[in-house]
Amino acid sequence: MNTLETKRLLLRDWNEDDLGCGVHNDDTIRYLIAVKNNYAMVLKETGEIIGTIGLNEDADNNPNRRNVGVRVIEAYRNQGYMQEALAEVFLHAQLPIEAFSWFCATDNAPSLHLADKFGFTYVKTFSKDDFNLPTPCDHVYLIRKRS
Structure with missing residues (x-):
């Protein structure tokens, strides 16, 4: 996968040097190294990893849809980094992706706002019991058709 670039970020593959970076635990980073379409979000100015963004397999196993992580x-x-990263990842998402799905907690206003900004539409709200989650929060499932 090529490195993607925005005004302030480099979006690049995860690698062993990223272990201990603080974004994820080391087991998660090892997983991200092994799978495709997951990027470390790196500040151009400092080289610091500030997040992650990926297009993962769809929960319904639809090969033409990817779940945004x-x-x-x-x-x-709340500084616009995720908006930059999402725009770039959507721009470079390879066909045959026809749609993107997004799950986020119902109380995560910034994430819901960002999903709305990118044209995701509400599909369904799931309770924690639907996914056997350890935390008591509901999640919203949203869909965005590829533009």
Whole structure:
């Protein structure tokens, strides 16, 4: 996979040097190294990894749809980094992807706002019991058709 670039970020493959970076635990980083279409979000200015963004297999195993997975270190939230990264990843997503899905907690207003900004539409709200989650929060499932 090629490195993608935005105004402030480099989006690149994860590698062994990223272990201990603080965005994820080491087991998760090892997993991200092994799978395709997951990027470390790196600040151009400092080289610091501030988050992750990926297009993962769809929960319904639809080969033409990808689930958007995102995470930004708290200190860098609400500064437009995820918007930059999403725009670039969507631009370079390879066919035959026809749609993107997004799950986020119902109380995650910034994530819901970003999904709305990118044209995702509400599909369904799931309770924690639907996914056997350890935390008591509901999740919203949203869909965006490829433009």
